[in-house]
Amino acid sequence: MISSELNSSSQGHLILGGVDAVELAHKYGTPLVVYDVEEIRKTIQQFKQSFEASGLKYEISYASKAFATVAMYQVLKQENLHTDVVSGGELFTALKAGFPADKISFHGNNKSKAELEMAVDNHIGVVIIDNFLEIKLLKEVLEEKQQSINVMLRLTPGISAHTHKYDQTGQVDSKFGFDVESGQADEALQQVLSIKQMNLIGIHAHIGSQIFGVEGFEMLAKKMVEISQNWHDKFDFVPEILNLGGGFGISYTDEDEPIGANVFIDKIISTIKEQTKEKGLQLPEVWIEPGRSIVGPAGFNLYTVGSRKDIPGLLSYVNVDGGMGDNIRPALYQAKYEAVVANKMNAAIEEEDHIAGKYCESGDILIDKQALPKVEPGDVIAMLDTGAYGYSMASNYNRNPRPAVVFVEKGKDKLVVKRESYEDLVRLDESYI
Incomplete structure (x- = not known):
């Protein structure tokens, strides 16, 4: 998605699914994964329309590995889609969501x-x-x-x-x-x-x-x-x-x-x-x-800016409160993304920065070079098109909890995956002594 295609409010805030992204960040905390469900539905309908015109029998089977949660399977069920799973865990999640078993391939x-x-x-x-x-x-x-x-x-x-x-x-x-x-x-x-x-x-x-x-x-x-x-x-x-x-x-x-x-x-x-x-x-x-083509453009990762490192003659590092633990693709695939400052959508571009994560790895760079307005601590960064293989590949590296996931549609927001707590991180640990 190109940043010029995004919607913003009169306050200069990014709008996702009719909801203020800055308010989402404040309400649910960051890092936060947000899905515009209407965009998911539109893409599914586009796929269906292409097949309907052909007269052939067909099946659109959503590739679960892109993003698999109970709520996602429920949307797929509403849209009468097939789905494919690649593990017992994905299969269990689909069944837990009430997804029809006869429309699952393994x-x-x-x-x-x-x-x-x-x-x-x-x-x-x-x-x-x-x-x-x-x-x-x-x-x-x-x-x-x-x-x-x-x-x-x-x-x-x-x-x-x-x-x-x-x-x-x-x-x-x-x-x-x-x-x-x-x-x-x-x-x-x-x-x-x-x-x-x-x-x-x-x-x-x-x-x-x-x-x-x-x-x-x-x-x-x-x-x-x-x-x-x-x-x-x-x-x-x-x-x-x-x-x-x-x-x-x-x-x-x-x-x-x-x-x-x-x-x-x-x-x-x-x-x-x-x-x-x-x-x-x-x-x-x-x-x-x-998979990616259905959920990728509908997903956004919201982060809060913390510290920054300014180096004379070089790009500054803008550090956010997430990183490779919630989006490993830049480090793993050298995948490229774009981002905007969600609370400064109408502000003029003033600088080019590295957007860096908080993980203890030099390779934890979410975006290597991004044109941005002047960025300050507390600003909300929105990475675009993060809906595929971000949350689904998230980890607890550095013992960081995985983010919450929120669905937005027609001006309403709904928490569909709770943020992990520190207590969740040790829930399966057993004492040695």
Whole structure:
């Protein structure tokens, strides 16, 4: 989100979801994570509209790892979305929120038997199988419980997105999925088809994250249809569902040039229609798994400015009361963000500063260079587009409590995750003496 697109009050305060961000900081304390729920709903509707125009059967499956709380799953339920989880903890949270189990898919490259038992016991919609051990474990669970379940196979198609190396997942050299090129995928297909308790409904692939071009998705769509044809010819099996994952990029700074969700979806759909027609296959149901693109632009981190360090001839360090414990991405990925002073939205830009966190690491720099008005202790800094992978990757490093989370919508604010207390930090500790 570009700062010029933000709303401000006559007092020069940042407005989020119709609520004064400075008042939120004072009411709930900082650091504070704020989500504009209306923005989440708008993005979901944009995804849906793109598919509705195509006439294809589809499913939008929210990637929980971007941000998973009870309140988030409740919003997804209201919007009639599917969701994917990648751990027993995410699955437990979704179920605790009352999210429909039959609209949950379970990802993960090392699911435990206990996690698979949890999935089967709760009759979730689909398990997305990632490796050969998982086939064995899931078979054991289904036999022991005399149950059956829908499954997909996660494939590694040999397509690499042009993103940070940690965000690439579709290339051959990846920890995820069955490799297509080596024949692993064919072997996995045959094993699963031989197990009567597993109903194989589709195939899945994910090529990476923060993708700004359609070329990778076009290549993936072609590859998925090609695999479908090969399996039709060799094994008399055609997947009903093609799940092309997520990874749709968003704008964190002016350097980013994202394209609309409709552009991604239109290219995926047109390619699948063209390729299935050419190969004489029926049109499949199409799934996607957006996470960052749904919650990223809707999230904001609010901090209070404390000390600053001014160095002659160099940028000053503006120190805030949060940092890498509530947003590890700048340190981990060298991710870039933009920020504004929430209580000085109408003030003129006077300086460029480092925005630094309070954690005992030199690398705890939230933004390396940010143009700002004159910043003083007590000012409220709002980092933009922090809704994805910030709170979900938060830690207690330096024994700092994790922040509270507030949802705002139509002028109302609601606390949805309480701030951790110091007592929470030692709640699981046991005495040694």
